[in-house]
Amino acid sequence: MVKAREPQSPPVAAESTVSRAERPLKLLIAASVIFPIVIYVIAGWISYGQHVSEATDRLQRTVAAMQEHASKVFETFAISERYLEELFNDTPDATIRGNEAEYSKRIRNFIATLPQLRDLWVIDGNGKPLVAGTVNPLPRDLDLSDRAYFQAHRNPDVDTYISEVIEARAAATEFFAITRKRLTADGRFDGVYLVSIAPEYFSNYYASLPRSDLTVAGLVRNDGVALARFPANSEFKRSAPGSIFMRAIAASPESGVTDGSSSVDSQRRIGAYSKLPGHDVYVYAALDVSRIRAKWLHAMAAHLIFGIPATLMMAGLGMFALRQARREAIVNAQLRQEAARRQSTELALRQAQKMDAVGRLTGGIAHDFNNLLTAIIGNIELALRRNTSTDARVANSLNAIRQASMRAATLVQRLLTFSRQHPQEVKAVNVNRLVNEMSEILHRAIGETVRVETVLASGLWNTALDPNQLESAILNLAVNARDAMPDGGRLTIETSNAYLDETYVRQSGAEVEAGQFVLVAVSDTGTGMSLDVRDRAFDPFFTTKPAGAGSGLGLSMVYGFVKQSHGHIQIYSEIGQGTSIKMYFPRLSDPSAFPAWEDSAEPIAPGSGEHSEAILLVEDDADVSRFVVDALSDIGYRVTHAATAAEALEKIKTMPDIALLFTDVILPGGMNGRELANAVKRTHPNLPVLFATGYTRNAIIHHGRLDSDVDLLTKPFTTEALAKKLREMLDGEKPPEKA
Incomplete structure (x- = not known):
């Protein structure tokens, strides 16, 4: 009789292994195409927001410079008005007319070095000009009583008036005027002092500003009347009452930013404006959105030059890996079977090596991982700072990414601390002072149901350690204690000078030398630990909390920090009696050996x-x-x-x-x-x-x-x-x- 052969299982296992290996590779190939596209779209969206934010910042800086320039020029106008008042105060009209040539010469000399001024005029109470700097003699039949600036000063409440741009009657030119009321000795209206201003002085200045920062700039009254504009537009005299600019200054009279279509040429622009101190006049600048968009598109196109080849390369590598996986799947399945047979014999060895393995693994990934986290956290902060979106979901999403990144950073730091590879900035620390200064943060961290007590020894020695890591260690222990007291209780932080003798060091197996130590003990009245839990408490990723409630690295981090500080840590706990964790740090006999721990002062903002x-x-x-x-x-x-x-x-x-x-x-x-x-x-x-x-x-x-x-x-x-x-x-x- 021929014995039937049993079906061989390896080919079946290999076939299922091939199928399992192909699925992630196929997903990887699809992701290598889809993921870059999604990232590109998201990056483009963020980049566009950054371009708009940067353009808005440049506009606001430009408007600030324009405001400073205009304020100084208007100060010149005020000085010119005071000059007229001092020159002609209480001077009769007949005297001014009789000495018109002399007065005209003095005015002409005054304005010779002021290119922003057209002229200075004195007008009598009937609207007849008495003297001017550039027109001499004045036509005797010239009547200015119908001018808006003259009519305005008949109102006793109007002292200074800024006119629209008007055509001069005594010369072929345009100007806008700042006028001040002229009074007799007994306070009656006696005409006006007029400062004639050249609009092109402002337009030429605006033309000198970088074209990359603005498309349109100008000077305008608060009622929308244009005083100066670049580029010049003879048809633009006044902003429409319902225009974006007029609505903006009504809502925010001092300064602000606008975004919308212009009422002059329907071009969409982002603008900024600011009011001149002491005057109902605004400077404004605007930049075409099309320019911002063109710059953004140019930047995004540059990314495609590198992105498309990289995407194709990733897809090609995925196809190559898929072919290789099909060849190697059977061999890998056999290797896994062999590994499974050896697994039971290797458990003890892996347990003994896990401390060193976690340390090496952490160190191996720390540099690259921390570089990635630095870029992620930093760019999210920049995006939050520059975010101009009115959609609250944008800021919420960015904050969620930042919080997740910070949790990842904390996890890496805890791994480094546990493996004793976190860099310590060692200071000479007075632990009593540090514990006192932590009282507020401790109360916030553990809530009102837990009473915090401190028992601080007098004459406590200094110790050499990283104060920031000691704060983190105490805070970790306090949070663990709070979780062990769900119904409330007492948390005690105690300090004292201690001595570990050779007998204790030998019996406890402590990795320290006998000598003088500073003790920091954190005790609670919680549920306590069983012997099994206490023996594993410092193991990485070991936790008794529910899934998702803890990383299992809190006590591991404290353990690594104490050991890296050349100290000793011990847990004392009983079920129902609470827990006390004691940390021993070597005494610092020479305080000058390390810099003293001090609170850092608020940094001074850098210059610009x-x-x-x-x-x-x-x-x-x-x-x-x-x-x-x-x-x-x-x-x-x-x-x-x-x-x-x-x-x-x-x-x-x-x-x-x-x-x-x-x-x-x-x-x-x-x-x-x-x-x-x-x-x-x-x-x-x-x-x-x-x-x-x-x-x-x-x-x-x-x-x-x-x-x-x-x-x-x-x-x-x-x-x-x-x-x-x-x-x-x-x-x-x-x-x-x-x-």
Whole structure:
């Protein structure tokens, strides 16, 4: 009898494996086409908003310059009016007419150096001109009593009047006038003093402004009457009552921004306006939306040059990977079966190695991941700052992205702290003072149902540690304690001087040397821990909280921080009796060995324009460098970017006014950030250097602590943190280092 062969399972398993392997690759190929398109559309939308925001900012700066210019010119008009008042105050009309030539010469000499003035006139109470600077002698039959500016001053409440642009009767020219009432000694109306102003003086100034910043500019009364305009338009005399501009100044009389179609030529423009102090006159500037759109389209087209080939390459690689997957699926299935057989024998070994494995894994991804988070968080902050959309959902979406990114950054920092790779900025810290200053944030974090008590020892020793990480550790322990007391309870934070003797160190297995320590104990009256939970409490990702309620890294982070600070941590807990976690930090016998911990002062805002500080940024990651350049430029700094140390050394030669070097630690090309700083110091010994890093095993951090002469900003960082750190360095607020 021939025994029937049993069906062989490997081919079936291989077939299902092939099918499982193909599905994600097919999805990847589809995503490689769809995802770039979606990203391009989203990026285009965000980019358009940024272009509009930047154009609006430029318009507002231009209007501010126009307002300053117009204010100074109008001050000249006021001085001219006072000159007429002082020259002709209480002077009879007959005397002025009798000495017309002499007075005319004096007025002509006065206005000779003032190109903004056409002339200065004195008009009597009947509307007859008495004297002028450029017309001499005046026609005796000239009657100005019908002019609007003359009629306006018959009203006793009108002291100063600004006219529309009118044609001169004594000369072939146009002007607008600022007039002041002329009174007799007993206060009766006796005519007007008239300052004749050249509209083209303002138009020529507006024509000199950069064309990229504006399309139309002008000077207009609050009732819409045009006084000066660039480009000139003889048909435009007054803004329509229902125009965008008139509605805007009615809603916001001092200054504002407009967006809509012009009532003059129906062209859609974004505009800005501002009122002159002391006058019912506005300066305004507007930019065609079509110009903004053209600039935006040009920028987006440039991205397509790189995006289309990259998309095609990704799709091609996906097809190649799909073919390879089909060949290798059977072999992989066999390998997985072999791996499954060995899994049981490797469990113990993996458990023993998990501490070191998490540390190496975290360090391996930290640099690239923190670069990505820096670019994401920074650009979201820029987008929030520049967001002009009235749709609240836009801001909500951006804030949601920012919060998620910050949670990711916190997760990375916790992993680094647990694996003892987070850089510590060690200070000489008085723990009592730090705990006192945390009282407000602790009350906010744990709520009203938990009573917070502090028992602070007098004469507490100083210790050397990173105060920010100690605050985070105490806050983590306080939040865990709150969760262990759902019905309320008491949280106690206690400090004292302690001594760990050799017997305790030997029996507890503590990785510290016997000696003097500063104890910080956080205790609660909560539910307590079982022995099994207590033994695993410091394991990464271990948590007793429901799914989604915790990352399992809180106590792991505290454990890593204490160990990195050369300290010791111990848990004391019983079911129903609460928990006490004690952290021991070595006593600092020489306080001068580390800089003292001080509250940082509020940073001084940087300058702007030609007085802003020049900063050389050295960063090889394009996304990070783009965010830093945009953020610092928005604040007011002048930023020069270099991707490598060699490029930075060349560019610094062209920066005689450089104020600070901001460099990543890990750089391509053979020279890292520390070596670059040393090279720069040879030619610029007093130049401040700020390092940035997303990973700690590098040239400026040793044994988990920063070198004493290093200023570091850890990635990912926000615009606020970057601006504050720069001001601290540029303003010399950092405590002097030990000689």
